[in-house]
Amino acid sequence: MTITITGMRKRFGPTEVLRGIDLTVEKGELVALLGPSGSGKTTLLKIIAGLDWPDMGGLDVDGVNWLNLPAQDRRIGFVFQHYALFPHMKVRDNIAFGLTVRPRSQRPGRGVIAARVDELLHLLQIAHLGDRYPAQLSGGQRQRVALGRALAIEPTVLLLDEPFGALDAAIRRDLRNWLREVHGATGSTSIFVTHDQEEAFELADRVVIMGQGQIEQIGSADQIHDRPATPFVANFMGATVEIPVTMRAGRIEAAGIDATRLERRVLPDGPATLFLRPDDITPIADTQGCWTIETVASTGATLRIALKDGAGNRVETVLPRRAPEAAGLTPGTRTHLRPEAGSVFPGPRPATTPAPAAQAPAKENIR
Amino acid sequence: MSHAATSFAPGQSRTGPRILIGLAVLLTGLLVVAPLIYIFARAFSAGWGAYVRNIMAPDTLHAIWLTSITALIVVPVNILFGIAAAWAVAKHRFPGRGLLVTIIEIPFSISPIIAGICYLLLYGRQGLLGPWLQAHDVQMMFALPGIVMVTMFVTAPFVAREVLPLMQAQGTEQEQAAVTLGASGWQIFTRVTLPGIKWALLYGAVLCTARAVGEFGGVSVVSGNIRGQTNTLPLQVELLFNDLNAVGAFAAASILTLIALVALVLKAVLEGRKAV
Ligand SMILES: Nc1ncnc2c1ncn2[C@@H]1O[C@H](COP(=O)(O)OP(=O)(O)O)[C@@H](O)[C@H]1O
Numbered sequence: 001m002t003i004t005i006t007g008m009r010k011r012f013g014p015t016e017v018l019r020g021i022d023l024t025v026e027k028g029e030l031v032a033l034l035g036p037s038g039s040g041k042t043t044l045l046k047i048i049a050g051l052d053w054p055d056m057g058g059l060d061v062d063g064v065n066w067l068n069l070p071a072q073d074r075r076i077g078f079v080f081q082h083y084a085l086f087p088h089m090k091v092r093d094n095i096a097f098g099l100t101v102r103p104r105s106q107r108p109g110r111g112v113i114a115a116r117v118d119e120l121l122h123l124l125q126i127a128h129l130g131d132r133y134p135a136q137l138s139g140g141q142r143q144r145v146a147l148g149r150a151l152a153i154e155p156t157v158l159l160l161d162e163p164f165g166a167l168d169a170a171i172r173r174d175l176r177n178w179l180r181e182v183h184g185a186t187g188s189t190s191i192f193v194t195h196d197q198e199e200a201f202e203l204a205d206r207v208v209i210m211g212q213g214q215i216e217q218i219g220s221a222d223q224i225h226d227r228p229a230t231p232f233v234a235n236f237m238g239a240t241v242e243i244p245v246t247m248r249a250g251r252i253e254a255a256g257i258d259a260t261r262l263e264r265r266v267l268p269d270g271p272a273t274l275f276l277r278p279d280d281i282t283p284i285a286d287t288q289g290c291w292t293i294e295t296v297a298s299t300g301a302t303l304r305i306a307l308k309d310g311a312g313n314r315v316e317t318v319l320p321r322r323a324p325e326a327a328g329l330t331p332g333t334r335t336h337l338r339p340e341a342g343s344v345f346p347g348p349r350p351a352t353t354p355a356p357a358a359q360a361p362a363k364e365n366i367r
Numbered sequence: 368m369s370h371a372a373t374s375f376a377p378g379q380s381r382t383g384p385r386i387l388i389g390l391a392v393l394l395t396g397l398l399v400v401a402p403l404i405y406i407f408a409r410a411f412s413a414g415w416g417a418y419v420r421n422i423m424a425p426d427t428l429h430a431i432w433l434t435s436i437t438a439l440i441v442v443p444v445n446i447l448f449g450i451a452a453a454w455a456v457a458k459h460r461f462p463g464r465g466l467l468v469t470i471i472e473i474p475f476s477i478s479p480i481i482a483g484i485c486y487l488l489l490y491g492r493q494g495l496l497g498p499w500l501q502a503h504d505v506q507m508m509f510a511l512p513g514i515v516m517v518t519m520f521v522t523a524p525f526v527a528r529e530v531l532p533l534m535q536a537q538g539t540e541q542e543q544a545a546v547t548l549g550a551s552g553w554q555i556f557t558r559v560t561l562p563g564i565k566w567a568l569l570y571g572a573v574l575c576t577a578r579a580v581g582e583f584g585g586v587s588v589v590s591g592n593i594r595g596q597t598n599t600l601p602l603q604v605e606l607l608f609n610d611l612n613a614v615g616a617f618a619a620a621s622i623l624t625l626i627a628l629v630a631l632v633l634k635a636v637l638e639g640r641k642a643v
């Protein structure tokens with residue numbers, strides 16, 4: 001199933017939760033929706049599922065307008081963030097639910113349903129838990145039951161809302177691999193929501209970054225990491241250091257910054273903002289430098305160095321403790337900063353939180 | 368108790384808690400147990416024969432029948448109303464939602480007698496709608512409809528208020544999951560929503576029944592106390608007592624007491640199930 005979303009908008013009262021979403025998910029693809037909490041991921045998923053409706057926009061699946069199709073008839077598998085299992089039914093009956101509610105003419109026989117449930121319990125590696133109630137299961141086991149219940153109806157589209165959000169790290173990794181296998185085995189088109197970058201990049205064919213109701217960027221891990229499309233993405237991906245700079249003939253210039261390791265950029269002359277990850281900044285001892293080291297904290301492997309300039313700007317950098325540059329960096333040392341990689345966006349530094357790009361910013365990046 | 372008592376520091380007096388416990392037992396005995404025993408003692412004071420004869424007296428039998436029929440109408444209606452109201456409030460957002468919750472609770476804060484008088488002034492012979500009702504040959508007051516109406520008013524919150532918090536806690540995700548799995552509205556209600564609230568529902572129904580059977584004040588206003596016609600069991604007890612027929616009064620009261628005791632046991636059992 002190819003899912004095509006066009007110009008989708010949704011507001012709850014005064015808040016615009018989706019502000020024009022355009023997205024196409026190809027048949028058999030596994031796509032991650034990645035974004036901070038409140039960016040509208042769940043809302044988008046619920047609209048695709050038919051549990052909510054947009055104010056504007058289109059939702060086409062293989063040429064069929066799904067907005068006219070009730071949720072019951074969309075045949076999607078939806079896995080809820082908190083599982084939403086039926087607490088009064090055994091695991092078996094939870095998984096069989098979608099088959100047993102079919103109209104009599106389409107309902108498989110008892111034996112067929114039981115066989116299908118057994119098959120799923122086996123696939124989900126919870127064959128021994130069929131006769132338990134959800135309250136008697138661990139979080140990871142509940143997650144498997146929720147997925148089994150969704151898969152039982154042989155959905156053509158699988159939607160998962162933060163499927164591993166409530167689980168601890170080891171189980172997450174385990175289930176992640178296993179979800180990838182299940183996706184491959186069923187061949188369904190899948191969209192899953194997460195706010196965990198690692199999870200999104202490891203699992204998905206493509207990652208869609210959402211910020212405040214808009215799609216900020218679509219791409220692979222490397223693309224998004226190396227060439228963030230907007231200040232928001234740069235920031236979200238960890239480039240939390242923002243330095244006001246001036247573009248001159250494609251060169252980045254700023255007092256106390258050695259930009260020689262950054263490529264020249266095709267950007268108009270004028271003010272711009274440089275986005276850097278703390279571990280892509282090397283402080284270089286320099287008696288003429290305008291940055292002063294305030295504190296140095298060691299975590300054993302790395303040094304966390306806080307610096308301040310004359311204007312009161314503060315920057316934090318992370319440096320391997322054994323790096324040659326680290327020698328002699330003590331509180332009070334004057335330095336300049338040498339960015340190893342970063343992205344630059346035209347315009348002065350945005351106020352506090354990166355605005356969800358009202359105007360499409362130029363996609364000009366450096367490496 | 369003994370565990371709590373032994374945890375007191377050595378040397379500290381244990382008489383304080385003992386006095387309090389003793390007082391509680393004494394008061395319970397005086398206010399609850401003694402009257403309870405007395406009811407049955409007086410009811411059987413003239414022997415089994417007299418007891419049965421008093422129960423089988425036509426007026427008392429009629430009162431039992433009237434009370435039963437009232438409960439049989441009121442309780443199912445209130446179950447339906449309670450589920451519908453709780454469903455509307457818990458699973459949907461609409462303007463006036465908060466107001467609806469308040470309205471459901473109103474009968475708790477209005478004296479049943481006031482409700483009875485209001486119905487009388489509205490639907491009674493001299494009431495606002497009286498002439499119209501009379502013209503259409505409908506008698507509401509001093510008849511079964513009035514008794515049912517006032518009882519329904521008094522017991523309206525019982526089911527809704529047991530079911531509502533549970534539905535609110537459950538939210539709508541289970542229902543949404545059922546929708547995506549292809550279930551119809553009715554299937555969702557009977558297979559997902561209802562099983563989730565069934566113990567609370569039964570609990571509310573038991574409370575509602577106990578209250579419906581025992582209601583005195585409101586019914587007394589709208590029934591007109593017509594002997595053998597509009598007297599419910601509680602009214603019949605009072606009537607027999609005023610007739611100085613103590614054995615008869617206590618025999619009728621013993622029936623009410625039995626219903627109350629059964630309700631109490633059911634309530635205790637359901638409270639356990641509800642907590643699971
Ligand atoms: N039913 C609702 N009524 C009002 N506001 C809502 C509702 N659902 C979501 N919102 C709001 O919409 C925004 C986006 O929510 P959501 O889609 O759940 O974000 P995410 O899943 O990315 O955390 C939030 O600000 C949230 O408060």
Ligand SMILES: [Mg+2]
Pocket residue numbers: 038041042043161
């Ligand atoms: Mg969410």
